[in-house]
Amino acid sequence: MPAVTETREAVEKLGQSSYKWGFETDIDMDVAPKGLNEDTIRLISARKEEPEWLLEWRLAAYRAWLKTEEPKWAKVSYPPIDYQDLHYYAAPRKKPGPKSLEEVDPELLRTYEKLGIPLHEQAMLAGVELPEGETARPPVAVDAVFDSVSVVTTFRKTLEEAGVIFCPISEAVRDYPDLVRKYLGSVVPAGDNFYAALNSAVFTDGSFVFVPKGVRCPMELSTYFRINAKNTGQFERTLIVVEDGASVSYLEGCTAPMRDENQLHAAVVELVAMEDASIKYSTVQNWYPGDENGRGGIYNFVTKRGACRGARSKISWTQVETGSAITWKYPSCILQGEGSVGEFYSVAVTNNHQQADTGTKMIHIGRNTRSTIIAKTISAGHSDSTYRGLVRVLPKASGARNFTQCDSLLIGDQCGAHTVPYIENRNMGARIEHEATTSKISEDQLFYCRQRGLSEEDAVGLIVNGFCRDVLKELPMEFAVEAQKLLQISLEGSVG
Amino acid sequence: MTQFLDISGLCARIDADGQEKEILKGVDLSIPPGEVHAIMGPNGSGKSTLSYVLAGREDYEVTAGTVNFQGKDLLEMEPEERAAAGLFLAFQSPIELPGVNNANFLRTAVNAVRRARGKDELDAVTFLKTARAAAKELSMAPDMLKRNVNVGFSGGEKKRNEVLQMTLLQPSFAILDETDSGLDVDALRIVAEGVNRLRSPSFSALVITHHQRLLDYLVPDRIHVMAKGRIIHSGGPELAQQIDREGYTRFLAEAEAA
Secondary structure, rough: OOHHHHHHHHHOOOOOOOOOOOOOOOOOEOOOOOOOOOHHHHHHHHEEEEOOOHHHHHHHHHHHHHHHHOOOOOOOOOOOOOOHEEEOOOEOOOOOOOOOHHHHOHHHHHHHHHHHOOOOOOHHOOOOOOOOOOOOOOOOEEEEEOOOOEEOOOHHHHHHHHHOOEEEEEHHHHHHHHHHHHHHOOOOOOOOOOOHHHHHHOOOEEEEEEEEOEEEOOOOOEEEEEEOOEEEOOOEEEEEEEEEOOOOEEEEEEOOOOOOOOEEOOOOOEEEOOOOOEEEEEEEEOOOOOOOOOOOEEEEEEEEEEEEOOOOOOEEEEEEOOOOOOOOOOOOOEEEEOOOEEEEEEEEOOOOOOOOEEEEEEHHHHHHHEEEEEEEEEEEOOOOEEEEEEEEOOOOOOOOOEEEEEEEEEEEOOEEEEEEEEEOOOOOOOOOEEEEEEOOOOHHHHHHHHHHOOOOOHHHHHHHHHHHHHHHHOOOHHHHHHHHHHHEEEEEEEEO | OOOEEEEEEEEEEEEOOOOEEEEEEEEEEEOOOOOOOEOOOOOOHHHHHHHHHHHHOOOOOEEEEEEEEEEEEHHHHHHHHHHOOEEEOOOOOOOEEEEEEEHHHHHHHHHHHHOOOOOOOOOOHHHHHHHHHHHHHOOOOOHHHHHEEEEOOOOOOOHHHHHHHHHHOOOOOEEEEEEOOOOHHHHOOOHHHHHHHHEEOEEEEEEEEOOHHHHHHHOOEEEEEEEEEEEEEEEOHHHHHHHHHHHOOHHHHHHHHH
């Protein structure tokens, strides 16, 4: 029996879940029939009024996908996925015409409210700008992805004035076809891996960011991905291009409504940094992890990769992963430009029956390239978490340096933590360091905190946040606060 | 019965490597409000176990007896509830919390206890002011608030940090489990002064120690001798000198004879 059907039946028996963000929004959906073939892809492309070259690109990806095998090397297990049993396209039925907020489905705005999108961001969604001279909090632009189609984009004007393009990728295809054509698939080729090929064939939306030469993006860019359609795989595609001397900080945050079955998510994120450019990409991922027995939950098979093409460019990935039933994700950096810098800061939390196989790849191609990897893994319940990281130094990367630190924290005695570092060095002048620790939250620590008046859960939260501090401090302020709460919520009930 | 802390017939055991081991074998002890009592006794007599059992450590199973704390059944309460009710344990070996900022830990603890006691939480500025002043009185280096809880602290710094926590948490009853061990004379005096500052009609303490020296600075109202899981002898502060001179042999022999 395919996973989705089995899980649906299992979960239907469960009734209410304790997942905090579990609800479904009742909006008319425009859904493509189940199944994947060339006609599905043509339908998606036609619905999105795409140019011929993109359709051809998709079809080529689809053909590559047919020849590719689902990767089996990760330390995760799940029942087989029937890719023909999924819908590949769902779009909120749009009224024809403009996109002013008044015309946005009020139901959708209520969804944002339920999702707890902070008030100031709702205000921004409503087009209210901060008063002149307000510096306490830099503004955040939100490109809200509701299911597959970006419904509303704010702050476009401010960004436009700075010369920054931030829009749904489908719009970018229409408005900036040359840019998209030049960079799409240039970091993650269409046939790169099974899930990337699938994404390339059927991606429906995502974000496009372009920061031109010398521009420091005037605000942090934030996209809230929400998965909200029954039985619809999510295939987001994000492309961020930062030109010489320019910089951007991009925040991606996710909470998903409660699902009644496993949901496949196979996103692709491509980053391109030119000379002296810097990209900071932060993620807080909180998709439905399934119930305490491991039923339901999202399958998150993501390909994220950044190319440091120019000299002294820098790409920094920071991620806090608490959600999903299965996570398969390795945000990577290709360090091509001389003196370019790649960073990966990660906290991965697994509880109950979650499985995570996550890490990074740092490919040192250019001279004097540097990379830093700080990975914190927290396992609780019956979960299994693996850090899998590759550091590869190519012959020309003289003076390359890498520092890797992998720390695992175990809560309880039913969980697992694994560290699988791959180091391939082909340059004698490179310096590679790897440190790893495994520890447990001890009874002593818990008792000490509780004797001081902290509840057991506050104590776990405090200890875990302390464990993750090196990563959390890399997050933008507002994300750091959210992430701390998330860590605690994710581990509720994991001790005692 | 003192109506403050009354321990009666307390028995407790621990499961050590699959073997049930009886450690407390009927402890009777009453501490009135405002008094400082000391417990002395040979190694393995159950002194630390008594402190853990009073603080609510779950490794120990209470098999008999009662503990009444300010009118409440202490043994029914969770460790954090005991802390909120005013019980504080200064650990013999304070625990390290890597990555957890000491000031942040202290504030989280103080506010948790204040919340439970129905008081307003302290904001960061007020708290830091209070904490800095208290740290200074204990001759602690200012950066100790910024460091991680007990990580890389010397033995003396750890003990001072315990007394700092006690000062800020304002307990009505403190247990000091060998707080003097590993301290030099100066540190001993500073720690004792820290405890003495808290002495008031609404503060009681139980001081567990091996040495008479601490009791020179921290003069107790009563001294109890504990051996083989029971209190076998009690007396006034002069008992400390006697133990220092003669050891426990005489008390043990008397207890055997009885």
